[in-house]
Amino acid sequence: MSGSEVVIVGGGVTGLSAGWWLARSGVKVTVLDKFIVGWEASGRNGGGASHYSSPLFDEEQRLWPQMDDLLGYPTEHQKERILIAMTERQWEQYRFVAARHQRLDHPVEVLDVKQVQEMVPLAGDNCFGGVHYKFGGHANPQRSVQAYAWALQDLGGTIHQHSPVTGFETAGGKVTAVKTANATYGCDAVVVAAGPQIPKLMAQLGVTVPLAAARAEMIITEPAPMMPIGGVDGHKLYGRQTMRGNLAYGGGPHEWLDVDEAGPAARPSTPLARNLARRLAELLPKAAHLNVIRSWAGVIENSPDGRPIIDRLTSPDNVVVASMSSVGFGLSPASGHAIHDLVIDGKCSFADIDILKLSRFAGLEPDWRERRGWTALA
């Protein structure tokens, strides 16, 4: 497809990675974003890169250690993770998770309290134990998303920020152009990776994509002394220590929202910061004196089964739709590769991703959100 044009709707981490992969293949890529690249959930997340439940896992693990070199920009990728149990129930659950990893040949080690404290100096003797994942890791979402954008530009790709997509032009069962308020971009293929805005955009093409949006939030502390492994989870929190030392953690209740074509109207954080602070103070008691200096929220979308949708449609047949269902950041090196393959060959070259097809929701009840209680509060 060299020389042809692919328009990517959405300059989040998924769209940008796809664009970068396509640009590497010599495809002319144009990315359209409603605001600034990575301004929604792609730049507002925990930075985790350890998605063992995904068919894209192996590719995710293969690529992350190379990403700084491949992109030419720093992503702050760091290897490995530790999961710390703070209650007896968590200890039971986390050991179950460890056993599952062992069964799946993922390298893990179960840690006693002393070992946890050695590897996580901010932890206390109030934990039950931990699990060391000798795989996975984390990176800086904001830096990584800009790295994809810049790398894509370095390969000749174009990014138009402040360019919300308003619709499509179709002919002969294909999308022939993508429209914004001020311009029309002719294309040979389209990738729709617009996060929570996907359903309303795809409805314009007569395609139903079941996604529900929600808000989730995190807190950030001032820098703590650097720990040997910054990817510390547990106590039903996710997060990381940044390379600067800050602790960035989230978890807990989300709030379902209705999001229209324009995207989230706001991303307010809430007093949940107090509940996050409590759990983080319990998880890392030697950091409990540190100041919380920010909180923020992001809006992410989920599919009915919580798994991504990465699919090339049959009609129009030059459209790939991609929602990572709230786990997009870490998988981005691999999701971009898969999307690239679907655009070019109609098939993923490195993994069986049939389970991510949109058609699995063909029989979905129209009231699927209500049935799950995934509806916005009045």
Next chain:
Amino acid sequence: MELNFTGTDICAVGGTRSPTEAHYDVVVVGAGPSGIAAALEAKQTGASVLLVDENPVSGALMCNDVPLYFGGRMTAATQNSERMLEAVFMSMPALESAIETEVELLLGTSAWGVYRNGPGLQSLPEQVVGLADAERSWLVGFDRIVLATGARDLALAFPGWNQPGVMGAAALQLLLTRYAAFAGRRILILGSHDLALETALLALEHGLEVAGLVEVRAAPQGSAELVAKLVQARIAIHCGAAIASARGGIDGIEAATLTSGETIACDTICAAVGLIPSIELVDAMHGPRELDARRGGYVPRGEPTVSAVGLCAGLADTGFDHIAYRMDWTRALAEVCVPDTIICQCEEVTRADLLGVQPPNYLTRPAPMCARSLETLLEDGPANPDQIKRLTRAGMGVCQGRRCRDQVAMLLALESGQPFAAIPLASHRAPVRPLPMKILADWHEPAEMEAAWDVWFGIPTQWVPVQDIGTPYEDEHRGMLYTGMYE
């Protein structure tokens, strides 16, 4: 896996609200003259009124230049919280009359967030303000909130500004008038508008030496009456000059050199070029605000349930264009700053790295990274301080951007050739005061919170390894990791 949905997502916010400890008809934040007046006025209508003030601020916060730019020039007395509490209370006689009218007064108590329902948030049972003292944090509901949070210092970078003894006028005034805890003796003041002139006169009243005033414009900017008083006191106003550098020793500032070449001995350099209305709470709650150059910056637009009084609502409008004045200072100091001049002290971001949009120096900078700059970033869209923050970390530190956010915005305006008004306001986020995790923490949360707490969405199929789908392992996974959400 067969799932029977219950119609309720117990991991969503529905049943897990944070309870408030009290409810007041009116909460007033800030017990300066305007806040006290607002509290008394509300009390006269029969309302229940809570008046909170963060003073005395803890010594630890002052060391981080929060909420004002103290520049390390507070005495050791500020480490004694009881003594400070007494000093602060005694310095404001009106506080006593407020208490007599049964306004509930809490000193040493900061308001770190205001929350209410709006776009993207509908789960709050009422609008609440988050409060914290030295021991704990809590939530208070209210019908109306009055923000009397005052104004904070505008800090400006020049070579040598990042050492003890460089401070702001609001911090100096607070230390002199309310804390009686200023550690300096001889002050060089930057600026010559009313703020600078008043600060100089106040310092003289307190028996301090004023080493002079420095003004980048050709003539003194403030009222003729105040200028005359300083002339009478034989205080020099160095016009048409900027500070070129400051040198110091272990205790901080010892002397400043002006662009005229003159060197002036001093132990304190007080930035009195401008005050910024303290709108952190308004902005963090997505309240409406607008730029008003004659009132000192962004000011709250006011709403039925959220009002601002005093300096928080804007500086007195005398027709003076504060933004144009600050931009003149920014332009003059841009001439004296070198590439290595630190702009963000917390994150040690230099001017070169800020304008080069370079990452912190613990990251490598391959050739493509080095080729990027503000100039290349501007090809993609207008300058946005929040994007610059993400890339450079300028404004991400423990002072919460107080020392650099305004300068960064002005530098972006200068370097991108845009008017200041075209640069978006960098976002403020709760907690708008740095709060120790153990103090912010809700140690008495309702049991429903824990019951509903999941690390992510609590979707039973989300984390089942792809190899396990359709095998008995899938049910085992659900049984072990998900409880209560689905039948």
